[in-house]
Amino acid sequence: MLVGDGLTALFWEDRWLHGQSIRELAPLLYLCIPKNRRKVRTVAEGIAGNAWARDIRGVVGLQEIGQYLRTWQLVARINLSSEPDKLIWKWTANGIYSARSCYMATFHGSLTCHSWQLIWKRWAPPKVKFFHWLADLDRCWTAARLARRGLPHHTRCLLCDQEPETIRHLLISCSFARQAWHETLSWLHLPAPLPMHDASIQDWWSRARNATPAPLRKTLRSVALLVPWMIWKHRNACVFDHIPPSLSELLDRIQEEIRCWARAGDKGLRVALPPTWDVH
Numbered sequence: 001m002l003v004g005d006g007l008t009a010l011f012w013e014d015r016w017l018h019g020q021s022i023r024e025l026a027p028l029l030y031l032c033i034p035k036n037r038r039k040v041r042t043v044a045e046g047i048a049g050n051a052w053a054r055d056i057r058g059v060v061g062l063q064e065i066g067q068y069l070r071t072w073q074l075v076a077r078i079n080l081s082s083e084p085d086k087l088i089w090k091w092t093a094n095g096i097y098s099a100r101s102c103y104m105a106t107f108h109g110s111l112t113c114h115s116w117q118l119i120w121k122r123w124a125p126p127k128v129k130f131f132h133w134l135a136d137l138d139r140c141w142t143a144a145r146l147a148r149r150g151l152p153h154h155t156r157c158l159l160c161d162q163e164p165e166t167i168r169h170l171l172i173s174c175s176f177a178r179q180a181w182h183e184t185l186s187w188l189h190l191p192a193p194l195p196m197h198d199a200s201i202q203d204w205w206s207r208a209r210n211a212t213p214a215p216l217r218k219t220l221r222s223v224a225l226l227v228p229w230m231i232w233k234h235r236n237a238c239v240f241d242h243i244p245p246s247l248s249e250l251l252d253r254i255q256e257e258i259r260c261w262a263r264a265g266d267k268g269l270r271v272a273l274p275p276t277w278d279v280h
Helices: 043-055 062-076 099-105 115-119 126-136 143-148 167-173 175-187 201-210 214-240 247-264 267-272
Strands: none
Touching: 043 062, 115 126, 115 201, 115 214, 126 201, 126 214, 167 175, 167 201, 167 214, 175 214, 175 247, 201 214, 214 247, 214 267, 247 267
């Protein structure tokens, strides 16, 4: 708010003191002002005869007195003019509102999440994208998450029977899962390295993409989505159907799922499949 004649700007609510409001500059003093005065006292009324000081009610301590003196000094330096008060939009250089600047302001302070490129940008079944979104947020019901909720859970990963089951362990670090990764990447002739034990799917994909020839990068992206999904389904079959982990069965299902994705329109997987495979 750019103060002119002070007839529109509210003394206690608006940001008229060097771009800040009394609430921000003197929060304890602000709490001493009755609510019915905060919403009606204009800057012009408050400055006239220092009427703003008479709005203060209740018990005033040392901190409130300190904020009162600071506010008095700031207000004393303000000179009103004959120009009307003017609203300033702080998200543009010229202070004028625009829909674009308002939209961009909604992202102020947000963090850029690069995983959206892997999860949402390309083709994949919606349920697979949703699974990866949950996995990225650590919202899949692994044994570790069940334990945090005090629910019954397996003490160790059902696939490797070696370590506690977290989503990162299950999809990346598990020795059973790493065999599935190795066999799938080899079968599709992808030169990408295996995911590192401490990496996320998104981190691995970002690094592996640079080591993959351009014609196979779409294939790599599809594999980065498909393999974790199939590992998760195999794990669920072990939990709910009580079947023993089987690498050969998982690899068969991965290959069949790759064929289904290729038939459904995944161009990256079509490029990498053996010519003898019918995907039409």
